[in-house]
Amino acid sequence: MSDWDKTMDLLFGFVTGHIHSRMFETILKFSICDLLEDGPKHYSEISKIIGFKNESYCYRLMRYFVPYKLFNESVVQVGLFSKTPSSTQFSKNGTLKNLGRFHCQDHHYRIFESLPKTLEMGKNQGPSSIGLSSFWEHFETDESYKQLFHNAMKDYTSLIIDRLISKISLSPNFKTVVDIGGSHGFLIGKLLESNPNIHGINFDLENIINSSTSKNENFQHPRLKHVSGDFFNSVPEADCYILKYILHDWSDEKCITILNNIHKSLKPNGKLFINDLVLDPSNYTKEAVFKDILMMQYFDAKERSINEWHQLFEKCGFKIDSVDTSISPQLMIVSKINSSNINLNDCTNFNSEIVEEKLKNSLPQFVNC
Ligand SMILES: C[S@@+](CC[C@H](N)C(=O)[O-])C[C@H]1O[C@@H](n2cnc3c(N)ncnc32)[C@H](O)[C@@H]1O
Known part of the structure; x- marks a missing residue:
């Protein structure tokens, strides 16, 4: 890999990482990987099942993940998507769906907003920056978050x-x-x-x-x-x-x-x-x-x-x-x-x-x- 490619990897992998994460979260939130488990589907069908208002948005989001081998798109019929080993891992038949959803949780993003402050102060600022006494406190107040965490650990x-x-x-x-x-x-x-x-x-x-x-x-x-x-x-x-x-x-x-x-x-x-x-x-x-x-x-x-x-x-x-x-x-x-x-x-x-x-x-x- 050339030095330029390595620099681009840093740019798209890290500098824009929060955007990737939001895109992946959207895939997981609407269980799009699950919908391909029974066989290939056209994006218009997927869009209809989920209830999206604009099917071309669905197409563009799924297409984004084709180079990452999350989905395959047919070369014969544009817009026809099929599963890959990776999409299966993030579906109901795999072991990473809960883990993926857990890491994408909103308050995890928010805890990381205070990482620079943690470094500056030399003391953890994560949970306290969003009003929690510890990371574990969130489990006491949000039952569905707690269940997601334990399902993720099990996966x-x-x-x-x-x-x-x-x-x-x-x-x-x-x-x-x-x-x-x-x-x-x-x-x-x-x-x-x-x-x-x-x-x-x-x-x-x-x-x-x-x-x-x-x-x-x-x-x-x-x-x-x-x-x-x-x-x-x-x-x-x-x-x-x-x-x-x-x-x-x-x-x-x-x-x-x-x-x-x-x-x-x-x-x-x-x-x-x-x-x-x-x-x-x-x-x-x-x-x-x-x-x-x-x-x-x-x-x-x-x-x-x-x-x-x-x-x-x-x-x-x-x-x-x-x-x-x-x-x-x-x-x-x-x-x-x-x-x-x-x-x-x-x-x-x-x-x-x-x-x-x-x-x-x-x-x-x-x-x-
Ligand atoms: C990172 S999870 C690991 C769970 C499991 N061992 C696994 O690997 O899938 C940490 C576990 O420690 C438990 N835990 C946290 N504080 C605890 C405490 N004070 N006493 C007993 N268990 C505690 C949590 O509820 C959670 O189940």
Whole structure:
């Protein structure tokens, strides 16, 4: 790609990105991808089904996405559109429709208007700039937004669930596994299906586990309990915890509270399976650095490198046994440090130089299979 083409990519990808996003949102809002699932359709038919007043606008919007391979347009009959693998992903038959709609939500645009201010002040200005005490507050006031978020998370999980489950190998001695912040329990429910001797707990906030709409969404399995609570207070006792996309939502300080609560409730020889991104400074993926900025502006949180993960876990009396980089987000297996000289109450006086020295001698095993 020439330098000019790279510059044009920046212009159309970033400088005009908000326009692309609005166009894509319109496609998703009117479920246009769904309408092509049963076979090709002329734009006039699509326009009529949706109820647009000017069918040529519909044509121009759909045509815009042809170079991006979201739709195909027939070369024989102009205006006849058909599905592509990408449009199927964003349709009722795919796994990205909810995620796409979630990211296009109005208040996400508005939270990002204060990104320059966050940089200037060196402090998160996102949710507070639109009158929220935190990103999570919006879930309490808007039930449909909350449902969209949890459906989006489920869609996202379903992209990797089979591989993830194949990598979560549970000891035969484990009796209880808790999915911390497990949403509606899709992952833990599926994990129980392949582990007949395990009992599972899906642990999440009261308004996720017990609200009237959520109850229909909670995954049903005879060995699965849905328990509500707040991981900043305590977590149910278990032999094993799964934390999928939890710690990246929180600052180090908040993560320490969560991990200390888990440390107290984890039974001897227990394990944590942490499914979260591990930033690799020698090979940043677009997904990882994008999410890092999202975390900064939504939650005052971050994605972490392996050294940052090490430091965080060690502060709370844990160590990383292995990191599986063949899956994204990566899977870290973590256990308690069996040492009596770690003072969990002394986390705030943590000395990073000492830990870095220790790290050099005790890097985990990296698995990439
Ligand atoms: C990013 S979502 C991840 C959901 C799920 N683990 C997944 O990967 O699909 C974070 C989850 O943490 C839950 N959560 C947030 N604050 C919590 C708290 N204080 N106690 C328990 N769960 C909490 C949210 O309700 C949400 O389900």
